[in-house]
Amino acid sequence: METMANKIAIEKAKSSKIHDVDFDNLSFGSVYSDHMLVCDYKNGKWNTPKVVPYQPITLDPSAKIFHYGQSIFEGMKAYKDENGKVWLFRPEENCKRLNKSAQRLAIPEIPEAYFMEGLNTLIDLESEWIPQSPGSSLYIRPFVFASGNGFHASPADEYKFIIACAPSGSYFSGKVKVLIEETYSRAANGGVGYAKAGGNYAGQFYPTKLAADKGYQQVIWTDDNTHEFIEEAGAMNVFVRINDTLMTAPTSDRILDGITRKSILDIAKDEGIKTEVRKISVHELVEAAENGSLKEMFGAGTAAVVSPISGFGYHGKDYDLPDLEESYASLLKKRITDIQYNRAEDKFGWRHEVIQ
CATH class of the missing domain: 3.20.10.10 (D-amino Acid Aminotransferase, subunit A, domain 2)
Structure with a gap:
């Protein structure tokens, strides 16, 4: 795998929300960690990813995601073992599948180095958000959507790739x-x-x-x-x-x-x-x-x-x-x-x- 030419910049949140979270009662995908990875596609290329505080996204009403549905995502988890080490499960497969989805929806593919190094940087920063109660994990949501503007029915010229995280408890609802x-x-x-x-x-x-x-x-x-x-x-x-x-x-x-x-x-x-x-x-x-x-x-x-x-x-x-x-x-x-x-x-x- 190629590596990134530029190091991923990190803008840390001024304060953490982690102390307000009840880690013993986590529902699936409803509490979000302090930071997210953001990468923009503009002028025909993906810019260097960066890690920023978790925050809302501002989009123009004409952004093509609202009109033509160019939106893809993945689902992953980070796990922490009893010694505090952090693990992912087959992340390269998620990267491959995200790009397979991107190709089908005419979205520019994410460079593997951007995905893997961006993921590692973000999860390392958010490691305290990984719960350790039985069956719990840090759910990871990489997604890409059309952020470029226009009402004409064609692929967008700008896209946004984001990875956000949500600590989640054991996901089991019975049979x-x-x-x-x-x-x-x-x-x-x-x-x-x-x-x-x-x-x-x-x-x-x-x-x-x-x-x-x-x-x-x-x-x-x-x-x-x-x-x-x-x-x-x-x-x-x-x-x-x-x-x-x-x-x-x-x-x-x-x-x-x-x-x-x-x-x-x-x-x-x-x-x-x-x-x-x-x-x-x-x-x-x-x-x-x-x-x-x-x-x-x-x-x-x-x-x-x-x-x-x-x-x-x-x-x-x-x-x-x-x-x-x-x-x-x-x-x-x-x-x-x-x-x-x-x-x-x-x-x-x-x-x-x-x-x-």
Whole structure:
């Protein structure tokens, strides 16, 4: 990886908000740390990033983000081990995916050195904001949006790259009940489903609300053409265990290439669990639920790592999943979090130490 020519300047906050935060009662993504990284794209190039106090952003009403939706983001976490060392989990993959999203939305790609060195500088400065209670972490949100002005429908000429942080407690809400979607689609062939674009998530809110009105916590998205194959669980990748085989849908231009997803597949293989990456039909899922071979379903993503599913609804009927004492979900979550918190060997080379 290339390094930056200029050192990242740091403007420290005049006073810290950290003493006003109740770290024993942190909700997800609602309290923000003292500083953020900011980098502007102007005159055809990205300027040197800088760290500034966390603050509001001022934009012209004609800024293209408001009109044409050029907005992408990532989700990451920083962890602190029992010795106070700070770790990231596969940050290079977040950088690659952010730039993959940028390419699809005609946004200039972020130089890897800007992302990695900017991230290290910010997290080092904010290390006191990383909570150490079980399951807690510092959630990190890198995002890029069109800040250039104009009502004409074309890519902007200016962009802003920001990394902001939010200390968060353990993200666990118990098992969720999901509804298999039969009408709406999260993404379509040739679209932007594989990108972490803001609009992808905005489009999910209405069908999810309709599912919630029926008593479900989340939606299982199906393919846009036939609604015959399951693809994602809410904003997460979805895994299915039939008998002792763990399955997930293949990535495509509709399905996000989840970092937790690929980590689970690698760890499952390391555990000797049979895995399959293939299309999973709703018919197969229902049949497995009816004959008892469907053992588990769970979502996988950065925030929750693994989110177990207790049952699903389809065609007006509910199907319950068994409550297993030794589930793949709990095993895989423990393996990943032990690596993230530096509690176990990292044979995959995923853990990245923040140099302090």
